Amino acid sequence: xxxxxxxxxxxxxxxxxxxxxxxxxxxxxxxxxxxxxxxxxxxxxxxxxxxxxxxxxxxxxxxxxxxxxxxxxxxxxxxxxxxxxxxxxxxxxxxxxxxxxxxxxxxxxxxxxxxxxxxxxxxxxxxxxxxxxxxxxxxxxxxxxxxxxxxxxxxxxxxxxxxxxxxxxxxxxxxxxxxxxxxxxxxxxxxxxxxxxxxxxxxxxxxxxxxxxxxxxxxxxxxxxxxxxxxxxxxxxxxxxxxxxxxxxxxxxxxxxxxxxxxxxxxxxxxxxxxxxxxxxxxxxxxxxxxxxxxxxxxxxxxxxxxxxxxxxxxxx
Numbered sequence: 001x002x003x004x005x006x007x008x009x010x011x012x013x014x015x016x017x018x019x020x021x022x023x024x025x026x027x028x029x030x031x032x033x034x035x036x037x038x039x040x041x042x043x044x045x046x047x048x049x050x051x052x053x054x055x056x057x058x059x060x061x062x063x064x065x066x067x068x069x070x071x072x073x074x075x076x077x078x079x080x081x082x083x084x085x086x087x088x089x090x091x092x093x094x095x096x097x098x099x100x101x102x103x104x105x106x107x108x109x110x111x112x113x114x115x116x117x118x119x120x121x122x123x124x125x126x127x128x129x130x131x132x133x134x135x136x137x138x139x140x141x142x143x144x145x146x147x148x149x150x151x152x153x154x155x156x157x158x159x160x161x162x163x164x165x166x167x168x169x170x171x172x173x174x175x176x177x178x179x180x181x182x183x184x185x186x187x188x189x190x191x192x193x194x195x196x197x198x199x200x201x202x203x204x205x206x207x208x209x210x211x212x213x214x215x216x217x218x219x220x221x222x223x224x225x226x227x228x229x230x231x232x233x234x235x236x237x238x239x240x241x242x243x244x245x246x247x248x249x250x251x252x253x254x255x256x257x258x259x260x261x262x263x264x265x266x267x268x269x270x271x272x273x274x275x276x277x278x279x280x281x282x283x284x285x286x287x288x289x290x291x292x293x294x295x296x297x298x299x300x301x302x303x304x305x306x307x308x309x310x311x312x313x314x315x316x317x
Contacts, residue, residue, distance in 0.1 A: 019097035028086025044074035096133030128277035174217035178224030
């Protein structure tokens with residue numbers, strides 16, 4: 001046991017070192033290159049200048065299309081390291097290391113430390129994840145929160161089914177999932193609730209003959225996910241200039257109904273992006289769709305959640 005703990009500690013340390021070496025060097029040497037990078041960094045700078053960390057602004061005018069959490073993270077980074085490219089991208093570099101540690105930990109918990117390390121290495125070695133953690137865009141932070149919300153929904157089912165007597169106690173995992181959904185909403189908007197919601201409902205739908213829908217757990221999940229975003233919405237509505245109803249809600253409805261912000265394209269577009277952008281992990285992915293008789297119930301259930309999450313994201317976008 002002592003040797004195993006020592007190996008696992010070394011694995012955590014190795015992942016942190018790899019993350020630092022891959023994500024931190026030259027983080028600020030390239031100019032902000034993307035519309036999103038430029039606008040988010042400018043919004044963070046204007047937060048510092050105005051002293052208003054509640055409202056996202058561009059050209060000092062309210063920009064309600066995005067919630068403030070990631071911009072606030074950039075603003076804190078700029079307060080420490082100055083207003084520059086490095087500070088704008090640092091939050092995602094840190095999120096990248098956290099993401100690798102989360103992946104390793106979950107893989108170790110479900111299988112063993114070798115699988116967790118292989119999973120983290122496959123992810124860190126893939127093209128787009130490696131690239132995105134060195135940018136100042138919202139998606140890496142949003143993806144981590146969304147992934148963790150699905151993981152804790154899985155924990156709710158897995159531990160609740162294995163210990164039905166204390167099922168109410170295991171509802172706490174649904175509440176934790178709600179916390180991460182709340183963070184996802186405050187990072188990117190209502191889609192942070194929509195994607196985990198559709199994944200959860202899809203999981204229940206395919207198993208509805210053997211599983212009742214957990215309304216109590218779902219209520220906790222939704223209430224916790226909603227309380228901070230609704231509070232933020234009310235505060236901005238009361239204290240900020242601009243029409244948040246039109247700017248924020250209409251924008252996110254438009255994202256789901258039109259090809260706004262580059263989310264359009266042929267039906268096969270995102271499949272190609274996944275295959276090329278997530279290479280070589282995308283090649284390994286196909287093994288996950290095969291049934292493995294050696295998988296135990298938690299492993300099969302987690303695999304189901306991951307396939308459903310992937311499907312929901314690709315279909316919605």
